[in-house]
Amino acid sequence: MIGIDWGTSSFRAYRLAADGRILDRVAREAGILAIPAGGFPAALEAAIGPWLAAGERRVLLCGMVGSRQGWVEAPYLPCPAGPAEIAAALTRIPYDQAELLLVPGLSTRDAGGVPDVMRGEETKLIGLLAALGSAPALACLPGTHSKWARLEGGRIAGFATQMTGELRAVLLAHSILGRMAEEGPTVEAAFRRGVRRAGEAGGLLHQLFGTRGLGLMGELLPAETSSYLSGLLIGHELRAVLAEAPPAGPIHLAGAEALAAAYALAFAECGLDWRMQDPDLAAHGLHLIAETLA
Amino acid sequence: MIGIDWGTSSFRAYRLAADGRILDRVAREAGILAIPAGGFPAALEAAIGPWLAAGERRVLLCGMVGSRQGWVEAPYLPCPAGPAEIAAALTRIPYDQAELLLVPGLSTRDAGGVPDVMRGEETKLIGLLAALGSAPALACLPGTHSKWARLEGGRIAGFATQMTGELRAVLLAHSILGRMAEEGPTVEAAFRRGVRRAGEAGGLLHQLFGTRGLGLMGELLPAETSSYLSGLLIGHELRAVLAEAPPAGPIHLAGAEALAAAYALAFAECGLDWRMQDPDLAAHGLHLIAETLA
Numbered sequence: 128m129i130g131i132d133w134g135t136s137s138f139r140a141y142r143l144a145a146d147g148r149i150l151d152r153v154a155r156e157a158g159i160l161a162i163p164a165g166g167f168p169a170a171l172e173a174a175i176g177p178w179l180a181a182g183e184r185r186v187l188l189c190g191m192v193g194s195r196q197g198w199v200e201a202p203y204l205p206c207p208a209g210p211a212e213i214a215a216a217l218t219r220i221p222y223d224q225a226e227l228l229l230v231p232g233l234s235t236r237d238a239g240g241v242p243d244v245m246r247g248e249e250t251k252l253i254g255l256l257a258a259l260g261s262a263p264a265l266a267c268l269p270g271t272h273s274k275w276a277r278l279e280g281g282r283i284a285g286f287a288t289q290m291t292g293e294l295r296a297v298l299l300a301h302s303i304l305g306r307m308a309e310e311g312p313t314v315e316a317a318f319r320r321g322v323r324r325a326g327e328a329g330g331l332l333h334q335l336f337g338t339r340g341l342g343l344m345g346e347l348l349p350a351e352t353s354s355y356l357s358g359l360l361i362g363h364e365l366r367a368v369l370a371e372a373p374p375a376g377p378i379h380l381a382g383a384e385a386l387a388a389a390y391a392l393a394f395a396e397c398g399l400d401w402r403m404q405d406p407d408l409a410a411h412g413l414h415l416i417a418e419t420l421a
Numbered sequence: 422m423i424g425i426d427w428g429t430s431s432f433r434a435y436r437l438a439a440d441g442r443i444l445d446r447v448a449r450e451a452g453i454l455a456i457p458a459g460g461f462p463a464a465l466e467a468a469i470g471p472w473l474a475a476g477e478r479r480v481l482l483c484g485m486v487g488s489r490q491g492w493v494e495a496p497y498l499p500c501p502a503g504p505a506e507i508a509a510a511l512t513r514i515p516y517d518q519a520e521l522l523l524v525p526g527l528s529t530r531d532a533g534g535v536p537d538v539m540r541g542e543e544t545k546l547i548g549l550l551a552a553l554g555s556a557p558a559l560a561c562l563p564g565t566h567s568k569w570a571r572l573e574g575g576r577i578a579g580f581a582t583q584m585t586g587e588l589r590a591v592l593l594a595h596s597i598l599g600r601m602a603e604e605g606p607t608v609e610a611a612f613r614r615g616v617r618r619a620g621e622a623g624g625l626l627h628q629l630f631g632t633r634g635l636g637l638m639g640e641l642l643p644a645e646t647s648s649y650l651s652g653l654l655i656g657h658e659l660r661a662v663l664a665e666a667p668p669a670g671p672i673h674l675a676g677a678e679a680l681a682a683a684y685a686l687a688f689a690e691c692g693l694d695w696r697m698q699d700p701d702l703a704a705h706g707l708h709l710i711a712e713t714l715a
Contacts, residue, residue: 234638239621242634272630287623288630290596297595302587327533329581330661331625332654336566336582340536344528360626367624 128185129178129225130413131171133192134158134247138170139409142178147257147414149407151178159191159198167198168222179224187413189230190247193218203234203244209282210253214419230416235285238371243288247409248274252283254412255379255404265374267401269382269390271296275368287371289364292386299353304335307342308356309349313385315392317351321358322365322396331363361393369399377402422479423472423519424707425465427486428452428541432464433703436472441551441708443701445472453485453492461492462516473518481707483524484541487512497528497538503576504547508713524710529579532665537582541703542568546577548706549673549698559668561695563676563684565590569662581665583658586680593647598629601636602650603643607679609686611645615652616659616690625657655687663693671696 130141136158142151153174162170172179175186193201201218213230220227232246248268255266261281268274271293276286299305324334338356341347347355378394380387381404394401405411424435430452436445447468456464466473469480487495495512507524514521526540542562549560555575562568565587570580593599618628632650635641641649672688674681675698688695699705 237621237623237627237631239618239623239631241618241628241631242638242640243631244634244637287627288634289624289626290629291626293596294592294626294629297591298588301591301595302584324533324535327531328665329531329533330583330657330664332583332585332588332658333531333581333661334535335584335588337531337533337535337537340538340582343538344536346536363624364626367627370624371622 128187128414128417129175129183130410130417131175131186131188131192132190132247132250132409132413133188133197134190135160138174140175141407141410141413142175142183143410143414147411147418149410159194159196167192172224183225185226185228185417187217187228187230187417188220189250189409189413193229193232194246199229201229201231204231206233206235206286207279207282207284208233208249209256209280210415210419212282213249213253214416217416217420228420230413233283233286237287243286245274245286245288248276248286249283250412250416251381251408252276252278252412253415254408254410255381256281256283257411257415258404259379263375264379265372265376266379266381267390269380269386273364275372277372287368289367291360291364295357295360298335298356304338304352304356307339307349308352310353311350313357313389314351314354317347317354318358318389318392319396321355321360322362322393324355325359325362325366331359334359357389358393361390362397365393365397365399374399376400379404381406381408422481422708422711423469423477424704424711425469425480425482425486426484426541426544426703426707427482427491428484429454432468434469435701435704435707436477437704437708441705441712443704453488453490461486466518477519479520479522479711481511481522481524481711482514483544483703483707487523487526488540493523495523495525498525500527500529500580501573501576501578502527502543503550503574504709504713506576507543507547508710511710511714522714524707527577527580531581537580539568539580539582542570542580543577544706544710545675545702546570546572546706547709548702548704549675550575550577551705551709552699553673557669558673559666559670560673560675561684563674563680567658569666571666581662583662585654585658589651589654592629592650598632598646598650601633601643602646604647605644607651607683608645608648611641611648612652612683612686613690615649615654616656616687618649619653619656619660625653628653651683652687655684656691659687659691659693668693670694673698675700675702
């Protein structure tokens with residue numbers, strides 16, 4: 128079978144053996160935002176045409192390709208959901224060369240009844256379930272919108288999104304904090320200082336301005352500012368999540384390398400235990416969903 | 422005497438009687454960002470030339486005109502500070518037509534030792550002290566960067582800045598939340614709902630994304646989004662401030678009309694008592710500082 132994680136800005140396809148081993152892979156920049164109207168079939172064929180020609184007949188797709196801006200919109204499936212619920216809710220895309228099946232995104236509601244959604248991350252979480260089994264676990268998938276999920280009984284019980292990554296980006300690009308920041312490599316000490324700062328009184332809105340105060344007084348260098356801000360925001364994210372759902376075991380962490388490393392550093396600074404997970408979780412998840420289906 | 426509050430984007434001058442009554446006033450858009458290099462003397466004369474010609478000889482200025490981007494930089498004075506400390510720390514600007522005296526900004530440090538600054542608001546707070554005397558009080562001056570100050574013994578004991586207004590602006594202009602928002606008048610019910618939401622669990626970074634979740638599910642209309650977001654952010658600001666320093670009496674509120682009204686609505690939603698203060702606080706503060714000096 129073929130598994131595809133097709134997001135807003137990237138395309139990753141895996142050719143998978145019956146036992147789930149990755150036989151081949153293709154990664155492209157062709158995220159859904161780069162696809163012209165009606166261009167999805169051609170983009171798919173350009174990427175995995177040779178595998179289809181070699182006889183592959185089943186393709187599972189997850190990610191923003193199933194959003195309103197994607198190929199076909201797949202409705203959200205409410206939590207709790209595991210491989211069986213997801214396999215029963217696949218959306219078929221009309222296509223003549225293979226069976227194209229779209230994985231639904233998931234929805235949930237928090238304690239206040241406010242809805243939350245994910246699209247693409249559910250497949251990575253299913254991949255994590257394949258490794259962890261049915262024991263309760265807490266997973267962290269950092270990104271523009273970080274996802275924290277509770278896994279229970281072999282299903283995704285619920286999750287919460289944190290707008291950390293996007294907030295960091297808009298503050299650096301468009302606020303007074305960006306004007307005092309100088310681009311450069313991560314400064315680990317400044318990042319850790321930001322994480323610790325999140326544990327102090329005053330609240331995030333005050334502490335954001337404190338970044339400016341430190342800069343004005345020469346107590347935070349321009350080259351340290353973006354690292355400190357990352358630490359501050361991730362520190363607030365962490366404290367909010369842990370206040371809600373303190374982990375019984377290690378936090379299972381999976382994400383792009385640099386970002387996952389930053390979260391690992393924040394976990395270490397807060398004395399939390401974590402496990403870095405396989406970057407190919409989406410492939411494992413797509414395989415497990417297809418197996419459930421077969 | 423003449424008192425001038427010269428900020429980033431506005432210029433307000435007052436001609437004051439010996440007893441502090443406002444005899445005349447001038448308001449212009451000519452904030453310091455609109456003044457070309459070396460253009461401060463000409464801008465001043467254009468605005469208050471007739472008062473100088475009529476014999477006024479003392480001019481007190483406060484606000485960003487005393488910043489690095491202003492006419493002359495006036496160093497920050499550390500809290501606690503009252504009229505006497507401020508009057509003793511005025512910076513004289515060389516000028517041949519009158520005695521020009523610049524009010525210093527104030528600095529403080531929070532419980533975590535992080536520095537905070539204000540420039541212009543200290544004068545409004547002195548104006549408030551003129552009305553309140555030496556009893557302890559909590560003041561809120563909303564703005565791009567809201568200032569919350571503790572007044573004690575006739576001085577400004579300390580303060581905390583909240584980046585609420587700027588965060589709201591960058592989120593609406595540059596984030597996914599802005600893309601779902603439709604411009605329009607404040608929707609009071611949505612604002613109040615945002616204020617209440619800030620009291621629920623989950624943290625600000627999660628609740629920001631929740632705004633998106635509500636929109637996606639049709640539970641928050643595009644025309645309600647910016648009001649809800651304002652309520653959410655002001656609600657977080659309020660809760661953070663009150664966790665630090667619960668007010669013994671009413672909160673003294675002074676700011677631009679629409680913004681002060683929004684804060685008043687948030688106070689009401691949280692069951693807090695408040696007093697709306699005179700919009701000419703800066704004039705009263707400048708007069709009190711000049712009196713101390715004379």
